Amino acid sequence: xxxxxxxxxxxxxxxxxxxxxxxxxxxxxxxxxxxxxxxxxxxxxxxxxxxxxxxxxxxxxxxxxxxxxxxxxxxxxxxxxxxxxxxxxxxxxxxxxxxxxxxxxxxxxxxxxxxxxxxxxxxxxxxxxxxxxxxxxxxxxxxxxxxxxxxxxxxxxxxxxxxxxxxxxxxxxxxxxxxxxxxxxxxxxxxxxxxxxxxxxxxxxxxxxxxxxxxxxxxxxxxxxxxxxxxxxxxxxxxxxxxxxxxxxxxxxxxxxxxxxxxxxxxxxxxxxxxxxxxxxxxxxxxxxxxxxxxxxxxxxxxxxxxxxxxxxxxxxxxxxxxxxxxxxxxxxxxxxxxxxxxxxxxxxxxxxxxxxxxxxxxxxxxxxxxxxxxxxxxxxxxxxxxxxxxxxxxxxxxxxxxxxxxxxxxxxxxxxxxxxxxxxxxxxxxxxxxxxxxxxxxxxxxxxxxxxxxxxxxxxxxxxxxxxxxxxxxxxxxxxxxxxxxxxxxxxxxxxxxxxxxxxxxxxxxxxxxxxxxxxxxxxxxxxxxxxxxxxxxxxxxxxxxxxxxxxxxxxxxxxxxxxxxxxxxxxxxxxxxxxxxxxxxxxxxxxxxxxxxxxxxxxxxxxxxxxxxxxxxxxxxxxxxxxxxxxxxxxxxxxxxxxxxxxxxxxxxxxxxxxxxxxxxxxxxxxxxxxxxxxxxxxxxxxxxxxxxxxxxxxxxxxxxxxxxxxxxxxxxxxxxxxxxxxxxxxxxxxxxxxxxxxxxxxxxxxxxxxxxxxxxxxxxxxxxxxxxxxxxxxx
Amino acid sequence: xxxxxxxxxxxxxxxxxxxxxxxxxxxxxxxxxxxxxxxxxxxxxxxxxxxxxxxxxxxxxxxxxxxxxxxxxxxxxxxxxxxxxxxxxxxxxxxxxxxxxxxxxxxxxxxxxxxxxxxxxxxxxxxxxxxxxxxxxxxxxxxxxxxxxxxxxxxx
Numbered sequence: 010x011x012x013x014x015x016x017x018x019x020x021x022x023x024x025x026x027x028x029x030x031x032x033x034x035x036x037x038x039x040x041x042x043x044x045x046x047x048x049x050x051x052x053x054x055x056x057x058x059x060x061x062x063x064x065x066x067x068x069x070x071x072x073x074x075x076x077x078x079x080x081x082x083x084x085x086x087x088x089x090x091x092x093x094x095x096x097x098x099x100x101x102x103x104x105x106x107x108x109x110x111x112x113x114x115x116x117x118x119x120x121x122x123x124x125x126x127x128x129x130x131x132x133x134x135x136x137x138x139x140x141x142x143x144x145x146x147x148x149x150x151x152x153x154x155x156x157x158x159x160x161x162x163x164x165x166x167x168x169x170x171x172x173x174x175x176x177x178x179x180x181x182x183x184x185x186x187x188x189x190x191x192x193x194x195x196x197x198x199x200x201x202x203x204x205x206x207x208x209x210x211x212x213x214x215x216x217x218x219x220x221x222x223x224x225x226x227x228x229x230x231x232x233x234x235x236x237x238x239x240x241x242x243x244x245x246x247x248x249x250x251x252x253x254x255x256x257x258x259x260x261x262x263x264x265x266x267x268x269x270x271x272x273x274x275x276x277x278x279x280x281x282x283x284x285x286x287x288x289x290x291x292x293x294x295x296x297x298x299x300x301x302x303x304x305x306x307x308x309x310x311x312x313x314x315x316x317x318x319x320x321x322x323x324x325x326x327x328x329x330x331x332x333x334x335x336x337x338x339x340x341x342x343x344x345x346x347x348x349x350x351x352x353x354x355x356x357x358x359x360x361x362x363x364x365x366x367x368x369x370x371x372x373x374x375x376x377x378x379x380x381x382x383x384x385x386x387x388x389x390x391x392x393x394x395x396x397x398x399x400x401x402x403x404x405x406x407x408x409x410x411x412x413x414x415x416x417x418x419x420x421x422x423x424x425x426x427x428x429x430x431x432x433x434x435x436x437x438x439x440x441x442x443x444x445x446x447x448x449x450x451x452x453x454x455x456x457x458x459x460x461x462x463x464x465x466x467x468x469x470x471x472x473x474x475x476x477x478x479x480x481x482x483x484x485x486x487x488x489x490x491x492x493x494x495x496x497x498x499x500x501x502x503x504x505x506x507x508x509x510x511x512x513x514x515x516x517x518x519x520x521x522x523x524x525x526x527x528x529x530x531x532x533x534x535x536x537x538x539x540x541x542x543x544x545x546x547x548x549x550x551x552x553x554x555x556x557x558x559x560x561x562x563x564x565x566x567x568x569x570x571x572x573x574x575x576x577x578x579x580x581x582x583x584x585x586x587x588x589x590x591x592x593x594x595x596x597x598x599x600x601x602x603x604x605x606x607x608x609x610x611x612x613x614x615x616x617x618x619x620x621x622x623x624x625x626x627x628x629x630x631x632x633x634x635x636x637x638x639x640x641x642x643x644x645x646x647x648x649x650x651x652x653x654x655x656x657x658x659x660x661x662x663x664x665x666x667x668x669x670x671x672x673x674x675x676x677x678x679x680x681x682x683x684x685x686x687x688x689x690x691x692x693x694x695x696x697x698x699x700x701x702x703x704x705x706x707x708x709x710x711x712x713x714x715x716x717x718x719x720x721x722x723x724x725x726x727x728x729x730x731x732x733x734x735x736x737x738x739x740x741x742x743x744x745x746x747x748x749x750x751x752x753x754x755x756x757x758x759x760x761x762x763x764x765x766x767x768x769x770x771x772x773x774x775x776x777x778x779x780x781x782x783x784x785x786x787x788x789x790x791x
Numbered sequence: 792x793x794x795x796x797x798x799x800x801x802x803x804x805x806x807x808x809x810x811x812x813x814x815x816x817x818x819x820x821x822x823x824x825x826x827x828x829x830x831x832x833x834x835x836x837x838x839x840x841x842x843x844x845x846x847x848x849x850x851x852x853x854x855x856x857x858x859x860x861x862x863x864x865x866x867x868x869x870x871x872x873x874x875x876x877x878x879x880x881x882x883x884x885x886x887x888x889x890x891x892x893x894x895x896x897x898x899x900x901x902x903x904x905x906x907x908x909x910x911x912x913x914x915x916x917x918x919x920x921x922x923x924x925x926x927x928x929x930x931x932x933x934x935x936x937x938x939x940x941x942x943x944x945x946x947x
Contacts, residue, residue, distance in 0.1 A: 020885050027893030028881040028900065030827015030867035037826035132812075209831045209839060209894040209928050261829070261894025262928050294832040514892030514929045684888045684934060691931030716836035716926070724919035724932040753931075 013523060013533040015744075018680040021519040022533070023512070032259040035213035035230045040287035043215075044073050046277060047134035048290070049124040049141045050299065051116030054150035054371035054709025055162070058112055058123065062142035066126060069140060071133030074284050076276070077124040078113040086110065086279060089270055089335070090244035093342035094485040095174045095367075103174035103367070106165035108335040110245065110272040110279070116145070117164055117334035118371050119711055120299030122272045127280060127288055150371040150709035154331040155308045157368035164334055164369040171369045173332050173341070178349040179362035179423050184314075187323030187360050191314035195397040201385045202776050203306035203331065203702040204695075205719055206378050208513075210261020211297045214274035217287035224252045225281065229274045231257040232267045232511050233551020236488065238543050240270040240338065246279055250543075253278070257541040260513035264692070265377040266301045267513065268553050269338035273300075298714045303702055304378020306331035307344060307385050313358075313393045319401045319408045323360040326352055326389055330367045330375075337376035341367065346484055347382025347475075347554075353421035354390035355432045355468045355646060356412040361422045371709045373702075377553060379692055379754040383471040391467045391759035396772065405466050405763070406440060413468075418740075425472060427644045428740040430672060435735045436468060439648040439670040442731055448652070451665075461655040461787065462665070463768025467760035470646040473555035473748030476639035491638035492556070493548040494564035496525065496572050498631035500617035502610030503535045506568075509549015510561030511541050515750060516681045517557060523677050524562055524744065528569045529609060530596025547634055555748030558677065559643045563742045567635035575631060576612045582623045583607050583615060643739045643747035647671035649690075651760040655768045660784025662698070662765060664728045669756070671732075674739040674747035682749045683732050689753020690730050695722040696754075697761035701777045720777070798862050800825070801869030815859050816840045816851035819866055827867040827897045831926070838925030841898035842866045848905035850898075850924070867897035870904070879945035880904050880938075889938030891929035899925045903939040907946050915940070 013019050026032050063075045088108040095103040107113075112123050123143055128134035149162045157164075157171045164171055188194060208230075215228040225248065231237050234255040241255075242248045260267060277288045292300070308329045314322040330344035349363035380387075394412075398405040413432045420426045440446075448464055455462035475481060478489040495507040506525055510517055522536040529536075539545055552561070573593050580598030581588035584605050592601050599606035615622060616631040652665040669686055676682050699720035703712040713719040738745030758776060765774055765783065774786045785791065797806040800823060807822050816833075819825050819842065828851060831839035835853035842851045843865040870878040880903050883889070890896040902925050910917055918939050919932065927935060 021888070023893070024885040024890060025877070027890055027896050028867075028877060028884055029871050029875075030825065030897050032827070032893045034826075034829070034894065036830070037820075039824075207928055209837065209892065209926065210829070211831070259893065262892040264928070291830075294834065294837075516891070680888050684891060684930060687931035687933045688891060688929045689931075692928070715834060716832055717834075721926050721928070722932075723926060724922040724936065725916070727932050729915070729933050729936075730931070 014527045015523060015677050017523065017678070019519055019523055019533060019678055021516050022522060023516065023518045034210055034259045034261055035215060035228045036291045038215055038228055040215060040217055042286045044127050044129060044284060044286045044288050045131040045134045046288050046290040047126050047131070047138040048122050048273065049126065049138045049143065051112065051119060051121040051123050053116060053145055053147050054119050055148040056116045057146035057148065058114060058116060059144040059146050061124060066137040066141045069133065069137040071129035072126060072137045073129065074127045074280065075124060076111065076280055078109060078111040081109055081111045082113050087245045089272060089275065090240055091336040091341055092338050092487045094487060095176055095341045095345055097174040098177040103341055104168045105336055106167045110275045118373055119709060120296065120373060121334065125276050125280065127284055152370055152372060152704050152706050152709045154306055154329055154368065154370065157370045158366065164371055168369055173336065173367040173369055175364065175366045176345050177364045180360050181362045183360040184323040184325050184362040188314045188325065191322055192317040193400060194312050194314050195393055195400045196312045197393050197396050197773065199309045199311065199389060199392060200775055201305045201307040201309065201388055203375065204304045204378055204700055205298050205702050206264045206266035206301055206304060207721060208262030208264055208266055211292035211294060212267065212271065212273065212301060213291040214277050215287060215289040216274065216277035216281040218282040218285065224254065225278050226254045226256065227274060227278050228256050228258060230260045230267055232260065232263040232513060232553055233549065234511065234541055234543050235509060235549040236551050237270055241275055241278065245275050254544040256544065257511055263513045264379040265304065265381055265553060268551065269302055269376055294716065295714050298719065299711055300373060302337045302374045302376035303333065304375065305385060306375050309389055311389045311393045313397050315397060315401065319397065319403050319411065321356055321358040321412050324352060324358050326363040328363065328365045330365055331370055331372065332367050333370060333372045333374035335374050337374035340374060340376045343377050343382045344385065348386045350423045350425050351383050351386035351470065351472060352390060353423050355414060355470050357414045359422060372704055379689065380751040381554065383751065384755045384758065387467065387469045387755050388759050391469065392762065395466065395763040406436060409466065409468050410436060426641060428641060429737045430644060430646050431735060431737050432468060432646060435646065435648040435670040435672055438733055438735060439650050439668050442670065442733060443650040443652065443666060443668040455654050461657055461768040463653050463764040465651045465760045465763025465767055467649040467756045467763065469649065469752065469756035470644055471752060471755050472642040472644055474559040474639050474643050475554050475556065476560065476642060478638050490550060491636050492550055492561040492564040493634070493636050494561065494568045495547050495634045496565065496568040498572060498613045500614050502531065502613045504529065504531065505537045505539055506565055507539045507546040508561050508565060509546055509551065510557040511552040515552065515557060520558060520678050520681055521562060521565060525565060525569055528566065530594070531609060555750035558744065558746045559739065559742050559748050560637060560639055562744055562746065564635050564637035566743050567637055568633045571633035571635065572631060576609065578627055579612045579615055580607050583621065640741050643674065645671060645673050645747040645749065645752050647752060647756055649756040649760040651764040653764045653768055655765065655783060655787060657787035660780040660787060662783055666731065667728055668731045669753065670735060671749065671752050672735045672737055673749045675736060675745040676734065677746070685749045686732055686753045687730050689751060690757045691722050691727045693754040693757030694727060694761055697758040697776055697778060699726065699777045699779060794857060796856050796860050798859055798864055800864045801866060809856060811857060813856045814852055815854040815856045818856040819851060825866050825868050829894055829897060831895065838902060839895050839898040841901040841925065843901060843905065848902050867901060870900065880942035883942030883945060884938040887934050887938040887941055889930065889935045895925060895927045899927060899935060903942060906939065907943055913943070
């Protein structure tokens with residue numbers, strides 16, 4: 010194998026700049042005549058804004074401008090859009106209340122954007138924001154997910170009972186019939202708690218307006234700059250996209266939270282023309298906790314009907330999903346399209362029905378966070394399957410195995426068609442790696458020293474690369490879900506690739522370069538990947554949903570194929586042969602069956618110095634674009650096994666081992682893939698063990714607003730993960746790849762909680778299973 | 792109110808008149824424009840801003856620049872050799888994929904370098920304990936621990 014080809018552990022091209030302090034994140038950029046913004050944020054979860062007096066703030070040193078909701082209203086600026094329309098069971102559309110970029114009349118969560126103060130320095134902006142005099146009329150707050158729909162208070166007048174939609178999916182009557190003839194029904198009530206994404210780089214933006222061509226430039230920590238531009242221009246500011254350039258430079262982690270169009274950057278772009286100077290805003294960590302779109306926040310009841318042999322007959326799921334105070338960019342799709350469609354899991358359960366009620370509350374908006382709907386679905390399925398094994402007194406691996414889907418393609422009862430997979434293969438491999446056979450002896454040894462040992466499985470499936478666009482459109486998507494790529498071969502044979510995917514830690518500059526280098530037979534060093542700039546990249550839908558390689562990578566492959574096809578024509582001319590006789594291999598064009606050949610570099614030079622060139626038939630240059638719209642999702646799957654030992658006296662849990670066997674299809678760079686799995690599992694274990702956003706149930710104040718209150722996994726909290734793979738290549742993209750970015754976060758929470766509840770012999774320990782909760786469960790203390 | 796500050800940063804003497812409230816990280820990022828040192832929380836919880844002050848790893852968001860007056864400060868920009876060759880700890884992070892988005896990385900590397908001479912042949916658990924002040928959201932720490940171990944070995 011080539012040392013830098015597909016499948017090689019190539020160290021990352023981007024690392025040198027990150028390791029030497031030469032990364033360039035949004036906050037690192039200071040523009041000439043820079044000003045700074047501070048947002049005045051609501052200290053109340055729900056309040057009328059009776060008046061705003063800016064007099065004192067405006068007189069503070071260095072203040073350049075102050076804008077409030079009144080200015081937004083007078084400028085007739087639109088609200089932030091929701092990108093996915095959901096239709097309720099009764100046929101009515103989801104309620105989509107206005108989402109102004111600065112509050113108009115009311116503030117609806119702690120941190121809501123009341124005004125923006127722009128000053129010469131960040132300190133001056135914050136000092137002035139602190140003296141803004143806002144007259145609030147405090148209203149009762151709607152906080153709890155489970156009871157929002159019964160609240161007497163409405164977050165929005167448009168939704169008097171706080172229900173955004175009540176959506177149903179699957180065969181309700183078929184499920185009911187199956188439940189009536191079931192031998193046993195297992196049930197669980199589960200909470201998938203709210204999480205704060207916590208990318209280490211806080212959100213940041215720097216917007217400027219240039220008079221000479223009336224154009225705007227926005228630097229922003231964002232995962233999809235073209236989508237950001239499209240939503241901002243088309244829905245909010247009414248600007249032509251040709252006049253707006255969005256640059257997402259180095260971005261310090263996203264995990265979903267930087268997909269969305271937020272009020273801050275939109276306000277900055279709008280204000281930059283009024284101020285006539287660049288305006289920068291960088292969130293502090295408190296603002297991140299208050300206003301980055303949160304994740305999860307489901308309350309669910311799940312029931313699984315079985316026959317006497319433990320074959321699954323039907324699954325019924327009822328979920329309440331918290332949307333927060335406003336609909337964030339993709340909020341409505343997360344607990345519906347990305348959730349209920351995954352409830353078949355790896356199993357041939359013939360009938361599935363889900364009902365999802367989405368509610369508004371006076372809390373931060375909730376949207377996609379690593380996994381987005383699929384962790385919630387996997388948690389429901391893998392917890393109830395484990396419960397079913399316990400109820401039926403069956404081995405948890407055996408009950409899974411006998412219900413596995415084994416023939417592909419497989420159309421699930423919830424609308425997806427899995428193209429390929431081998432679930433028994435990764436279950437077998439994981440059981441072997443975890444030495445499940447030796448588990449009873451280990452459990453006995455733990456018991457002998459007063460400890461409780463447990464083993465938990467999670468056999469997850471996920472759907473990546475949401476597609477195709479027309480199906481997504483029929484399901485309510487208001488955007489396309491393709492990807493774009495451009496491959497520019499330079500005269501001397503080096504290559505620049507422009508991709509609509511965006512890397513914020515995933516290592517695309519290396520993985521994509523490996524793919525292109527392997528296809529063109531040139532060194533990885535000769536391939537430069539450009540991303541994150543609407544001014545340079547033709548178009549793009551960005552990076553989320555583990556789509557970059559399967560969708561973005563395929564767009565690049567298609568463009569490379571066009572390069573090779575054109576190169577063959579040039580080579581045919583140079584070699585005086587028919588282009589159908591030209592083969593391309595290892596960077597050399599040759600006439601089949603002869604020793605006549607010309608290297609890639611000679612062809613690229615000829616394309617740009619077309620002296621000996623078929624100008625009558627072929628354009629000069631070697632530069633190709635491609636768009637790729639997948640025909641289906643990809644379906645990564647895997648088995649995770651977690652083994653824990655609990656000290657019942659203290660509630661302390663030791664993860665004795667965590668085994669992850671994933672099927673991501675073909676793998677381009679195993680080193681990067683392992684890193685994604687390790688990081689994803691750390692986030693999933695963070696959710697299972699320690700993380701959670703907590704709001705005061707009465708006041709709606711965020712109680713977990715700093716790293717002192719929100720428990721982030723630190724180095725000592727996460728074990729080494731034993732990782733392996735099985736490979737069933739994806740059948741519908743040329744690389745045979747499926748996506749690996751979210752699997753760890755999707756598969757790991759149920760593995761941990763299943764292990765913990767197995768150890769303690771209890772039905773549930775709510776996430777996060779803190780030491781206190783574990784101790785209470787171990788000692789039966791409510 | 793401003794005061795005159797003089798210190799050595801990455802081997803070079805610097806001096807500036809800055810407001811007394813200026814933190815060391817503000818001085819490094821905004822005045823010296825050394826933007827490799829990052830601010831993840833500004834409350835000394837995440838460690839992204841870690842630099843060396845007189846050889847000790849310090850969270851520079853939690854120190855006034857006045858406290859570093861006269862000190863010898865090293866930031867991530869000062870770690871690699873003048874010819875661009877990476878320090879063994881930086882090289883180990885690259886080799887073992889100890890970074891993803893790169894935001895926590897400078898602080899993580901500066902914290903890791905300080906372990907040299909502090910703990911002899913540390914175990915994985917000791918390395919994990921020593922990195923308790925640095926949060927990484929991307930890697931799950933496994934490759935960071937491997938990197939630090941390799942980096943410390945290469946430094947000796």
